[in-house]
Amino acid sequence: MLKIKPTNINYNEAVISIRDLYKSFGHNHVLRGINLDVYKGENVVVLGRSGTGKSVLIKIIVGLLKPGKGSVNVLGMEVDKLNGAELRELRLKIGFSFQHSALYDSMTVRENLEFPLVRHRKSLTRSEVNNAIDEVLDAVGLLQTKKQMPSELSGGQRKRIGIARTLILQPQIMLYDEPTAGLDPISSIEINNLINEVQEQYHTSSIIITHDLTCAKATGDRVAMLLDGKFIRQGTFDEVFGTDDERIRIFFDYNFIK
Amino acid sequence: MDSINRPPEKHVISKGLDAFFLNIYRSANFVFRFFKEVFRPPFEFTEITRQCFEVGYKSLALISMTGFITGLVFTKQSRPSLSDFGATSWLPSLVSIAIIRALAPLVTALICAGKVGSNIAAELGSMKVTEQIDALEVSAINPFKYLVASRVLATTIMLPILMMYSAFVAMMGSFLDVHTNEQTSMTTFFENAFSSITFLDIFTSVAKAIIFGFTIGMVGCYQGYHTTHGTQGVGKAANASVVISMFFIFIEEVLIVQVATWLRTP
Numbered sequence: 001m002l003k004i005k006p007t008n009i010n011y012n013e014a015v016i017s018i019r020d021l022y023k024s025f026g027h028n029h030v031l032r033g034i035n036l037d038v039y040k041g042e043n044v045v046v047l048g049r050s051g052t053g054k055s056v057l058i059k060i061i062v063g064l065l066k067p068g069k070g071s072v073n074v075l076g077m078e079v080d081k082l083n084g085a086e087l088r089e090l091r092l093k094i095g096f097s098f099q100h101s102a103l104y105d106s107m108t109v110r111e112n113l114e115f116p117l118v119r120h121r122k123s124l125t126r127s128e129v130n131n132a133i134d135e136v137l138d139a140v141g142l143l144q145t146k147k148q149m150p151s152e153l154s155g156g157q158r159k160r161i162g163i164a165r166t167l168i169l170q171p172q173i174m175l176y177d178e179p180t181a182g183l184d185p186i187s188s189i190e191i192n193n194l195i196n197e198v199q200e201q202y203h204t205s206s207i208i209i210t211h212d213l214t215c216a217k218a219t220g221d222r223v224a225m226l227l228d229g230k231f232i233r234q235g236t237f238d239e240v241f242g243t244d245d246e247r248i249r250i251f252f253d254y255n256f257i258k
Numbered sequence: 259m260d261s262i263n264r265p266p267e268k269h270v271i272s273k274g275l276d277a278f279f280l281n282i283y284r285s286a287n288f289v290f291r292f293f294k295e296v297f298r299p300p301f302e303f304t305e306i307t308r309q310c311f312e313v314g315y316k317s318l319a320l321i322s323m324t325g326f327i328t329g330l331v332f333t334k335q336s337r338p339s340l341s342d343f344g345a346t347s348w349l350p351s352l353v354s355i356a357i358i359r360a361l362a363p364l365v366t367a368l369i370c371a372g373k374v375g376s377n378i379a380a381e382l383g384s385m386k387v388t389e390q391i392d393a394l395e396v397s398a399i400n401p402f403k404y405l406v407a408s409r410v411l412a413t414t415i416m417l418p419i420l421m422m423y424s425a426f427v428a429m430m431g432s433f434l435d436v437h438t439n440e441q442t443s444m445t446t447f448f449e450n451a452f453s454s455i456t457f458l459d460i461f462t463s464v465a466k467a468i469i470f471g472f473t474i475g476m477v478g479c480y481q482g483y484h485t486t487h488g489t490q491g492v493g494k495a496a497n498a499s500v501v502i503s504m505f506f507i508f509i510e511e512v513l514i515v516q517v518a519t520w521l522r523t524p
């Protein structure tokens with residue numbers, strides 16, 4: 001069931017490098033000293049309870065939110081120091097899959113996928129665009145939904161289309177916000193496999209945010225545990241959970257009810 | 259949990275006033291950003307055209323009906339006071355002045371504020387709360403340009419056109435009434451009507467419509483783009499966009515009329 005993970009990770013090249021990152025909303029101090037490196041070709045899973053600031057963290061990486069303090073370096077660029085054009089340039093290399101899919105309601109599934117593609121790859125011919133759309137739809141197993149509107153899809157289907165939409169531009173970095181939340185176990189495993197295939201095929205580096213330990217175990221080369229605005233533990237899945245730390249044990253115990 | 263022990267929020271003046279000044283600052287920024295982005299390529303021609311069509315399509319039926327009825331009713335109501343002086347032949351010129359100078363721009367603007375402005379606010383508002391605007395942003399598409407600039411341009415372009423159309427329909431309504439009562443021919447009616455209208459009248463009305471259109475688009479987009487508090491906020495944004503743009507339309511109307519009167523008196 002769980003696939004053997006590929007191991008061609010380049011530990012000399014960090015694609016994302018975060019140092020002493022702080023972020024507050026008013027008096028709500030969400031992130032308090034985050035340090036994280038993501039290496040080329042690596043899948044890093046970020047675990048943490050609801051409201052600990054996981055979504056905030058990846059939104060800062062992609063420049064949707066400004067960091068309060070500290071530095072966020074993505075593909076060699078300081079995200080908060082970029083101007084509009086540079087930021088757009090960087091974002092083309094990052095795929096961001098939203099927690100609630102964020103599909104464009106007014107467009108069909110096909111148009112959702114076509115939209116970023118035709119805007120950014122102007123040289124593509126009609127048939128190349130069609131092929132690219134079919135390819136990613138096939139990868140998420142939803143070829144038959146091409147003509148449907150997002151409102152006609154189930155939550156899990158929307159999520160997969162959301163991932164397909166980010167994959168279509170073949171990003172170097174993928175940021176998945178809870179890719180398996182709300183999916184049935186079989187679809188979850190399919191998504192996990194998809195995440196691993198993407199890593200293998202396109203040599204992408206990813207941050208995968210999740211509550212789902214099966215997903216963490218299946219996709220993560222490394223797991224980082226977020227608590228009270230800091231990573232309290234990082235390492236392989238077994239390293240992180242091979243501990244007596246009550247705060248981490250509780251997470252594990254509730255996920256795999258004995 | 260620190261969420262429970264949060265210290266009370268501090269305000270510069272008071273909560274309401276702070277929010278008020280923040281809103282003014284943000285609106286000014288929003289308008290400024292529009293002018294900065296709208297003249298900078300690449301231009302969203304397809305999107306602008308689509309939005310122009312939307313604006314026209316959404317309001318055409320209502321404007322036709324309201325315009326026609328306004329012209330007809332206004333003529334009917336004005337007749338008694340004119341016929342007291344045996345001056346019903348003045349009806350076409352009286353009505354046309356009223357329509358061109360005041361009624362057509364105002365009726366068109368109010369209808370569009372209700373129909374188009376609220377729709378823009380609701381559409382952008384729901385895109386905002388479902389993170390579709392963020393999704394545009396992360397796929398390296400400038401959401402301000404794609405969503406806001408195109409819509410504001412569309413309302414600014416379409417309002418003068420709709421205003422002319424509603425003026426025409428209102429004149430037809432008026433003609434119907436004048437024709438049935440005084441048996442005036444169409445040629446005579448329109449000759450009379452246009453004899454009293456000056457270039458300044460038409461110019462002022464077009465200018466008004468352009469300003470109203472810009473206001474409706476801007477207010478709708480601003481409200482939608484700054485929607486918070488989930489789906490509940492979407493309804494509020496739509497509602498606020500109608501109230502606020504109507505408020506601005508009336509203020510602008512008064513100001514423009516003042517300026518026009520001042521230009522008219524040598």
Ligand SMILES: Nc1ncnc2c1ncn2[C@@H]1O[C@H](COP(=O)(O)OP(=O)(O)OP(=O)(O)O)[C@@H](O)[C@H]1O
Pocket residue numbers: 025028030048049050051052053054055056057099
């Ligand atoms: N734009 C914002 N403005 C104000 N506060 C925010 C904003 N975004 C997030 N927060 C706050 O930051 C905290 C962390 O939010 P975040 O969405 O990152 O949680 P999360 O770890 O992703 O949780 P979940 O697993 O439920 O998605 C929350 O307390 C939230 O209220």
Ligand SMILES: [Mg+2]
Pocket residue numbers: 054055056099177
């Ligand atoms: Mg989240």
